[in-house]
Amino acid sequence: MSFFTSLSGLQAAQTEMSTISHNLANVSTNGFKRSTTQFADVIASTSNSNPTQMVGSGTVVKSVRQQFSQGGFTQSSSALDVAISGEGFFIVKGSDASNNVSFTRNGSFLVDSDRYVVDAQGNKLQVYPVDGSGAVVATGIASTVSLRLPQISGKPEATEDVTLSLNLNANSVIPSDDDRWTDVPYAFDRFDPATYNHSAQTTIYDANGNALTLTTYFVRETTPTTAEPTSDWTAYSFVGDKQLNSGTDPDDIEPIAMTFDGTGKLTAPAGPTSFLGFLAPGATTEQMITLDFGDATTQVYSPFSIDASSQDGSPVGQLEGVTIADDGTVRASFSNGDSQALGKVVLASFSNPTGLRQLGSSTWSASGLSGEPRLGEPGANGFGGLMAGAVERSNVDITEELVGLIAAQRNFQANAKALDTASQISQTIFNIRS
Known part of the structure; x- marks a missing residue:
């Protein structure tokens, strides 16, 4: 009987060492929960057994219980x-x-x-x-x-209204052009910065949410007789390569005429300017927009500046982050x-x-x-x-596991020694009989 008693101890100690080894192997496993081995003694008894003379039959692994304590x-x-x-x-x-x-x-x-x-x-x-x-x-x-x-996220919205508040420098000189005072009409060229004074860019959107650039070029005008600068400006608006028409005749493109009074306040246009429809790239339906310079647009003796710019269109939102x-x-x-x-x-x-x-x-x-x-x-x-x-992280404590491993090894060696002792006793008995 002592053979099997010691064998149960060896098996139990081996299970405990396996459990500890599993814990140590997962010390770096995120969310891992360590386990401990629970033992129970084995007692074989009957109703007529003397409780003072009962000898146990070894041990058994009752459970390998997980420990759900908080990890770091x-x-x-x-x-x-x-x-x-x-x-x-x-x-x-x-x-x-x-x-x-x-x-x-x-x-x-x-x-x-x-x-x-x-x-x-x-x-x-x-x-x-x-x-x-x-x-x-x-x-x-x-x-x-x-x-x-x-x-x-969202649905695309085509731009319909653009608001642009700015200051046009009252000290602006007339764009230079050697042919200006000849019979050849003065020609604005958006690719030639010498032919305009200032420009402003605003991002707008078509019906599909694609971004377009509305660029407005500002040219200061003069009186034809004295060639002196006036308080009149001309605004040329483009969406990409297409010039917008503020007139009513599709065949005669008109820019926006701007006029300021002696205090630098904008007097014309008095409200939003509606452009004729234009086709955005890839579109089949014309898009209509208005441009409003508002009451805050001025012509004073300070550098050109854009004070506010807004539009009512919106693109489809692309995912940028998650929290x-x-x-x-x-x-x-x-x-x-x-x-x-x-x-x-x-x-x-x-x-x-x-x-x-x-x-x-x-x-x-x-x-x-x-x-x-x-x-x-x-x-x-x-x-x-x-x-x-x-x-x-794992809730495994390496120090605790190593101490437990030493104890499990000691238990294994003790049971192995008991098994060896039982074997020697049996051999002695066999020698007596012979």
Whole structure:
């Protein structure tokens, strides 16, 4: 009997060393939870056994129990890396058609080729659906959705109204042209800076959200008889290579005539100038825009300056960044200034987390021992909060594991010695009989 008693001790010590070795091997595994080996003694007894003379039959491994204590945190530069500070597990679903639900503490997520937020195994992070304000609209594990990042946001809006407030320098000289005072009409050439005084550029958008550049060139005029500068200016507006027509005849392109009074206040045009329609590149329908210099446009003795520029068009927004708030709200920002709530990270907890079934890769699944998951939002109802830009490390303490390994080795050697002693005793008995 002592042979089997010592053998059970050897097996138990070997299991403990395997458990410790597994812990040490995963000391750098994010979200890993260490395990400890629990033993129980074996007693074979009957109702008529004398309790004062009972001898045990060895030991047995009762369980290999996981320890779900908090691991340390490692800072990360990724916006999708997130750690749970406190109780809870992330919920992820498998990338295959089965959509198996599993749970993890490893919050190192990335974006796959289909723009889903996934872990290293391709499991999709689950979130609660939210409305435009970020409020949760459905709860329960059946209502969770896989977090997916959109590529664009909003609808394109063609520019219709442009406002441009500026100051034209009252000291501006007349653009030089040797032919100006001959019978040859003075010719404005936007490619020749000598033929205009100032220019202003404004980005506008066509019906498809494509960016176009509206460039307006300002030329100071003179009186034909004295050649002295006046308070009159001419504004030539172009969208790309197309000159805009402020007149009514499509065959006679007219620029905008600007007039200022003696105080430098704009007197004409008195309101927005409407241009005839123009075709944007690739467009089939003409686009109509107006240009309004407003009441703030002046001609005073100070350098040319653009004080304000605005337009009412907008492009389609391209995804620029993603953030995860402490309460789990995932929000995307776009190049057109839009901000969109994509969902709220949902956490799960269990009445007996040590009963979870290990799946590897720092993931677990529910079992009959763990109970059904209880779902909640980060930071509410006893769930831990989230720390964006951080990842939870393994909770393995190397010093503690090495001390445990020494104790397990000692136990193994002691049981091996007991087995050797029992063998020697048996050999002695065999020698007596012979």
